[in-house]
């Protein structure tokens with residue numbers, strides 16, 4: 001499915017579809033490597049040091065995916081019979097195949113989201129169970145930022161992590177897109193991840209690396225995480241080839257996330273002219289549009305014929321990333337307008 005005129009496919013299904021750039025590939029090809037299970041890979045070690053510093057922790061661990069990185073965090077924080085408080089629609093609860101429960105015997109305690117994506121402090125407070133043998137032991141609060149493209153504010157994060165810590169809970173941040181939040185807020189990634197005992201960051205989303213996440217925390221936490229990663233089969237050998245892409249992403253692709261946010265705003269403005277769509281103003285790199293269910297399939301096909309790969313459903317998500325240019329955004333807007341004018 002290629003656009004006839006330019007031959008370029010515009011893929012807006014997710015920011016996971018980004019391909020490594022020529023410069024990133026060059027960094028990968030040139031990477032110094034060793035056996036990382038022995039701790040011998042200098043590029044992995046450099047990535048972990050850089051990530052720890054960037055996200056404000058003592059240490060970090062390179063993991064093959066965000067799902068594994070979050071699962072390692074759950075396993076390292078919680079014991080069998082503990083529970084973690086988590087958003088009803090959070091990735092760590094809903095989109096990771098129940099790994100914490102299946103592999104860790106850790107019970108999730110899901111909490112409904114507020115309109116802004118946060119979990120109300122009163123709901124968190126209410127969900128924390130007293131020390132009573134009838135109950136699972138409430139042990140961890142897991143939050144996600146950005147959540148559905150929305151940014152949780154530092155004041156909220158401080159209040160939520162403060163509450164958790166006061167009540168004796170540990171805190172984990174699924175910061176798959178924490179750099180988008182930081183760029184949007186105009187603060188450092190370290191500042192955006194503040195207050196959490198651990199943070200997981202995806203290198204393979206808007207940051208543009210082909211594979212990988214980093215889990216950051218205290219030295220003692222990462223020591224435990226290393227054992228869990230090994231058990232889950234995440235110990236990789238000459239992983240410096242992949243870590244080089246992650247390092248490149250952290251060095252070159254954070255500030256440019258602002259371009260994706262600008263493109264998302266441009267797209268939302270363009271689409272808001274269309275009467276048949278209800279478009280939500282984006283905060284970062286995701287645009288959401290409500291569409292009549294009967295039109296979804298024909299719209300998806302019409303976009304496909306114009307070289308635009310999108311997943312169209314009644315609450316459609318369009319994701320901007322480094323392989324979608326401003327010109328591409330204008331082509332997407334034109335394709336939508338053509339479809340709805342017909």
Ligand SMILES: *Cc1c(COP(=O)(O)O)cnc(C)c1O
Pocket residue numbers: 064065066067068070091092144174176177202204213
């Ligand atoms: C993508 C994502 C993950 C998991 O990342 P994978 O590398 O796809 O396993 C975790 N949390 C959030 C919020 C994500 O968007």
